[in-house]
Amino acid sequence: ETHGRHEISAWGTLAGTYGAGDPRTPWTDCGAASSGCPSGNGADGQTIHYRQEKYPTKDDDIPVVKGTDMRLLEAENALLNADLVGAMAKINEARAFFGLGALVATTIGSITGGDGGGAHPTSMTGWDILDRERHLTNWLEGRRLWDLHRWNHPHLDGGGVVYFATVARRASCFPISDDECQVNENIDSTSKCFTS
Structure with a gap:
């Protein structure tokens, strides 16, 4: 596109x-x-x-879903359960599909984000590796926003990829349309962006 x-x-x-x-x-x-x-x-x-x-x-x-994406979601689940070995096995399985070498994480760590925003380019903690691998594996496929939202990524608090944010906090989900809010009685019309 x-x-x-x-x-x-x-x-x-x-x-x-x-x-x-x-x-x-x-x-x-x-x-x-x-x-x-x-x-x-x-x-x-x-x-x-x-x-x-x-x-x-x-x-x-543009794939809606693919196996390498699923392996990285399994890696995320492993990290959530403090299983660094299992997470890295899934990450490296996804990398092997593309002919890339295996990575070794130093610790589970946390997502630190890179300078100016985005994924950290060199950190070798499990979470930073996962952040980077999902970013690169799913590049241009429309999945990044939900990773940022799900992880409460540091990139939401500023920085930029090409242009720097001019707001204190980036939106991490799409607001519900006004039409939907007006006709759907199950939606609190004062809240436009649900975070849970």
Whole structure:
């Protein structure tokens, strides 16, 4: 969906930095002479442009669910139950599917987030590894918001990927539509975003 759009870029994101060469996050540096991009820069003519190659056509199928995502959810469950060995086995099973080497966690830890927001690019705690692996495995598939919400991720409190937040706390779920609030008697009309 974003392949031909120069205002959308992997530059400055986890996929465009840590994910360079990662089969889960394919992108092309449009500044390279051999890139085949119509322009070497983004829409403003100045910003570096890394064109995503995961979904190169508008009719590419984006999976609703996939096995690697399920392995990472099993890893999350293991971490919730203080099973670091089990969590890493599931994470490494997902990585092996993409031909990536195994990772070794130092401790269970907690999600610390990276500088400026997003997943921490180098921490080797179980939770930071899971955060990073889910981010890269599910890149461009519309699942990140729910991870941020479920984990009360530090990224919700500021920072940014490309632009920095101008609010104290980012929204982590979609508000219920006004129409639904007006006709559904089961919804408290004063509350738009349920967090439990």
